[in-house]
Amino acid sequence: MNHSQSYLEIDISKIRDNYKILSSICKTSEVACVIKANAYGLGADKISNALFHQEKCQNFFVASVNEAIDLRKNLGLGANIFVLNGVFRDEVDEFARHNLTPILNHLGQIELWTEFTKKIEKRLPSILHIDTGMSRLGMPGIEVDKLISKSELLDILSLEYVMSHLSSSEEVENQYNLEQLRKFKHYLKYFPKSKASLSNSSSIFLGKDYHFDLVRTGAALYGINPNVSKPNIMHNVVKLTTPIIQLQKLSSSNFIGYNMTFTTKRNTIVATLPIGYSDGYSRILSNCGEVFIDGHIVPVVGRVSMDLITIDVTDVPSEKIFLGQKVEIINDYCTIDKIASIVGTIGQEALTILGGSRYNRIYKNNA
Numbered sequence: 001m002n003h004s005q006s007y008l009e010i011d012i013s014k015i016r017d018n019y020k021i022l023s024s025i026c027k028t029s030e031v032a033c034v035i036k037a038n039a040y041g042l043g044a045d046k047i048s049n050a051l052f053h054q055e056k057c058q059n060f061f062v063a064s065v066n067e068a069i070d071l072r073k074n075l076g077l078g079a080n081i082f083v084l085n086g087v088f089r090d091e092v093d094e095f096a097r098h099n100l101t102p103i104l105n106h107l108g109q110i111e112l113w114t115e116f117t118k119k120i121e122k123r124l125p126s127i128l129h130i131d132t133g134m135s136r137l138g139m140p141g142i143e144v145d146k147l148i149s150k151s152e153l154l155d156i157l158s159l160e161y162v163m164s165h166l167s168s169s170e171e172v173e174n175q176y177n178l179e180q181l182r183k184f185k186h187y188l189k190y191f192p193k194s195k196a197s198l199s200n201s202s203s204i205f206l207g208k209d210y211h212f213d214l215v216r217t218g219a220a221l222y223g224i225n226p227n228v229s230k231p232n233i234m235h236n237v238v239k240l241t242t243p244i245i246q247l248q249k250l251s252s253s254n255f256i257g258y259n260m261t262f263t264t265k266r267n268t269i270v271a272t273l274p275i276g277y278s279d280g281y282s283r284i285l286s287n288c289g290e291v292f293i294d295g296h297i298v299p300v301v302g303r304v305s306m307d308l309i310t311i312d313v314t315d316v317p318s319e320k321i322f323l324g325q326k327v328e329i330i331n332d333y334c335t336i337d338k339i340a341s342i343v344g345t346i347g348q349e350a351l352t353i354l355g356g357s358r359y360n361r362i363y364k365n366n367a
């Protein structure tokens with residue numbers, strides 16, 4: 001199977017437009033870019049370059065120290081690089097060497113970082129992550145109370161930001177958002193010298209109260225709808241195309257694909273495409289996915305195979321159906337969000353799955 005036939009096109013100018021939209025909504029806050037997991041699968045190098053050099057974004061969040069070192073090498077000095085998973089004993093030197101800022105998630109990490117900064121006699125910036133109700137990463141309330149009582153520790157720490165993360169920000173009506181906001185504000189009182197950060201993409205749309213000094217955006221930058229109760233105001237940034245590699249004319253009562261899950265009910269033209277679940281095209285899309293040929297919506301028929309799908313092109317004008325014809329799997333109509341909702345997941349997962357795939361990548365409008 002030749003996967004070099006499929007092309008994943010990533011439009012850098014659309015990502016920049018999305019950054020501008022988010023900046024215009026968060027007028028009094030800085031917009032940081034979350035580029036963990038290789039910028040949600042789309043390519044951290046190219047995307048961070050454009051956001052840093054063209055959009056003058058100064059602040060970037062990654063998950064791990066490896067991602068942070070790659071980013072530092074890519075962007076050079078100047079950008080602030082924050083590491084969400086925090087710092088571990090065998091990583092402290094790397095943090096100092098590459099000027100990375102750890103997000104300290106519990107007292108153990110606080111102790112590790114203060115010991116280290118004392119040893120090298122430098123005050124290095126860090127972020128305190130307080131858990132306001134997700135019970136995932138972040139310092140639980142009891143530990144925060146302990147920390148607050150140790151003012152000498154706070155002096156050494158030089159906490160640039162205090163942050164937290166919301167559990168249900170895409171659910172605009174969920175009262176838990178307010179409860180987390182209230183807890184966050186309560187704790188902020190004890191850190192008057194630090195700036196504050198609470199919002200991811202969706203939290204921005206809960207209103208200005210949630211913005212604070214810095215918002216951390218990932219999904220919305222990459223075109224995923226952050227405000228699910230409304231039409232998407234973000235631009236789609238990805239297009240995935242693949243060619244027709246075989247055509248068959250079938251009469252009625254023929255089976256298509258594994259396990260005979262589709263039976264033709266008329267004279268049918270079936271086209272085969274070299275893309276399947278190993279490329280991130282979920283098997284759940286069997287008999288319910290939709291693709292696009294030159295403006296025509298075309299249904300996926302039969303099971304999605306490992307490297308192949310079959311589509312019913314009977315209703316597309318015949319001059320548009322030929323071997324090598326480009327079929328759009330993801331575009332402005334068949335969006336990541338739409339595919340995610342059919343599959344029963346969120347856009348973030350549907351997007352990051354593409355990242356592990358073997359597609360050729362094209363970066364459009366990459367200055």
Ligand SMILES: *Cc1c(COP(=O)(O)O)cnc(C)c1O
Pocket residue numbers: 034036084165199200201202216217218219220348
């Ligand atoms: C991933 C992540 C974000 C970005 O979330 P999006 O919904 O993609 O905008 C923000 N903050 C934290 C702590 C994260 O882990």
